[in-house]
Amino acid sequence: xxxxxxxxxxxxxxxxxxxxxxxxxxxxxxxxxxxxxxxxxxxxxxxxxxxxxxxxxxxxxxxxxxxxxxxxxxxxxxxxxxxxxxxxxxxxxxxxxxxxxxxxxxxxxxxxxxxxxxxxxxxxxxxxxxxxxxxxxxxxxxxxxxxxxxxxxxxxxxxxxxxxxxxxxxxxxxxxxxxxxxxxxxxxxxxxxxxxxxxxxxxxxxxxxxxxxxxxxxxxxxxxxxxxxxxxxxxxxxxxxxxxxxxxxxxxxxxxxxxxxxxxxxxxxxxxxxxxxxxxxxxxxxxxxxxxxxxxxxxxxxxxxxxxxxxxxxxxxxxxxx
Ligand code: SF4
Numbered sequence: 001x002x003x004x005x006x007x008x009x010x011x012x013x014x015x016x017x018x019x020x021x022x023x024x025x026x027x028x029x030x031x032x033x034x035x036x037x038x039x040x041x042x043x044x045x046x047x048x049x050x051x052x053x054x055x056x057x058x059x060x061x062x063x064x065x066x067x068x069x070x071x072x073x074x075x076x077x078x079x080x081x082x083x084x085x086x087x088x089x090x091x092x093x094x095x096x097x098x099x100x101x102x103x104x105x106x107x108x109x110x111x112x113x114x115x116x117x118x119x120x121x122x123x124x125x126x127x128x129x130x131x132x133x134x135x136x137x138x139x140x141x142x143x144x145x146x147x148x149x150x151x152x153x154x155x156x157x158x159x160x161x162x163x164x165x166x167x168x169x170x171x172x173x174x175x176x177x178x179x180x181x182x183x184x185x186x187x188x189x190x191x192x193x194x195x196x197x198x199x200x201x202x203x204x205x206x207x208x209x210x211x212x213x214x215x216x217x218x219x220x221x222x223x224x225x226x227x228x229x230x231x232x233x234x235x236x237x238x239x240x241x242x243x244x245x246x247x248x249x250x251x252x253x254x255x256x257x258x259x260x261x262x263x264x265x266x267x268x269x270x271x272x273x274x275x276x277x278x279x280x281x282x283x284x285x286x287x288x289x290x291x292x293x294x295x296x297x298x299x300x301x302x303x304x305x306x307x308x309x310x311x312x313x314x315x316x317x318x319x320x321x322x
Contacts, residue, residue, distance in 0.1 A: 001032040003069070004175060004205055005054075010066030012046075012053050023049035023061060025229030028301060028308075028322075031175070031222070036206040038216035038237065040252070041226030047209045048096075050226075051179050054207075055093060056083040071174060089119060092173035096180045098160040102152040108163050109148030115167050132166040136196050157185060158192035165196050169203060176200055177207045182215045194218050213256045217241065225249045228282035235307030245309045247287045281312065289313060 012024040023046040031037040041047055052058050054068060056075065068075040070091065075083065095101040103111055112129045133144045152160055161181075168176055178197060182190045197206060197219055208219050216223060216237065223237040225246065233246040244250045281287070284294040293312050302314040303322040315321070 001034065003030050004033040004035075004071060005029070005031040005207070006067070006069040007050075007054075008067045008069075010050075010053065010068065011064040012049055012058050012061045012066075013064050014061045022229050024053065024066075026298075027066070027226075027230055029224050029231050029234065031205060031207060033174075034205060035222060036201055036208065036220040037222045037224065038208045038210060038220035039224045039226055039231070040211060040213060040216055042211060045226045046229040047226055048179060051093065051177055051207075051209055054091060054177065055087050056080070057087075088115075088173075089171045090173055091175045091177065092168040092171055094161075094164050094168045094176065094178045094181060096183065098157055098164055098185075101164055102160060104152055106151075107148070108150055108152065108155070112148070112163075112167060112170070115170055119171050128170055129166060132169055133162060136162045136166055136199055157189040158196075161189065161193045162196055165200055169200060173204055175207060176204045177209070179209050180211075181208065182210060182212045190215070213241070213252075225252060230282070230310060231308075232283070232310045233307065234309075235304075240307065245304070245307065245314070246311050247289050247313075248283050 007027055007029045010024045010027040011022065014021040014023060025046070027046070027050065029037070029039070039047055039050070049058060049061060053061070053063065054070075054075070056078070063076055066076060070086065075086070078086075102108070106114075109129070116128075129148070130144050133147060147155065147159060147163065152163075155163070181193050181197060185193060194215055197208070200206065201219065206219060208216060210216055220237055223235065223240050224231040225233045225240070225244075225248065227248045233240060233244065233249045235245075240249065241253060244253050280293075280295040280297060281290070281299050284290045287294065291312065293316070297312070299310050299312045300315060301308050301310050301322040302319045304314070304319065308322055
């Protein structure tokens with residue numbers, strides 16, 4: 001299958017008073033057309049920076065080096081006017097927090113109207129929005145009309161999520177990015193959100209950024225595990241979950257089985273080297289399988305049958321570099 005998105009060796013750094021923060025630090029990933037990819041990792045591992053870099057909104061972060069190929073087109077260093085054309089049209093974002101992402105002072109219909117004007121698609125203004133809201137499970141035309149005339153605070157969390165998803169889908173994007181779509185939701189709204197995203201994935205490819213492994217399992221046949229600004233393991237979701245290869249993935253899966261959440265860094269296993277220089281494997285200080293080389297050399301990506309892993313354990317056993 002053709003790749004829709006290929007990110008190669010992406011380095012995005014931030015200058016801060018405390019020093020250089022390497023938020024994306026040699027990140028590789030790919031997403032095939034018509035497929036859904038989940039990216040999992042703890043808070044602070046660089047997931048959200050990746051999202052904003054895909055949209056060309058990483059500033060004040062700087063892309064130091066790397067490539068982002070989207071539908072065969074290089075996005076790094078693309079002029080702002082061209083990026084503007086892709087952003088919101090070909091790549092759309094469902095932002096992180098449905099309770100604050102909508103303008104509280106405007107009715108939903110007016111906000112949808114603004115999106116259509118920004119997209120230069122006045123033709124889809126009401127008809128498209130009505131159809132999408134109905135398709136996303138907001139019921140008959142009377143319910144949809146009621147929503148269009150409501151302010152965000154008059155809607156439930158699930159309804160606001162549907163509205164945001166409908167707004168993102170108005171442009172019929174090739175890629176829909178959902179940033180932490182289930183964070184801070186009650187159980188009912190979480191279930192609704194997952195159903196909405198499943199419905200949305202019939203129309204577009206999804207990139208779902210989350211620490212919610214059950215949600216990723218539901219939505220995404222492919223999964224990448226991120227640590228300290230890199231994807232350290234990539235593969236089929238079910239096989240990665242049942243047989244993780246990277247020592248950090250093994251820890252994550254164990255925590256999930258024990259019911260621990262990952263919205264705060266795991267004590268002692270934080271992506272600590274986002275700040276500072278970059279000798280050896282980021283996970284070496286915590287890794288039960290670390291050897292001398294792990295503290296000196298950055299591991300390279302190894303390609304196995306259906307997966308990729310960044311760890312010296314596999315390079316040392318003579319497996320093929322990607
Ligand atoms: Fe552990 Fe070494 Fe692999 Fe890093 S490279 S995860 S330290 S074994």
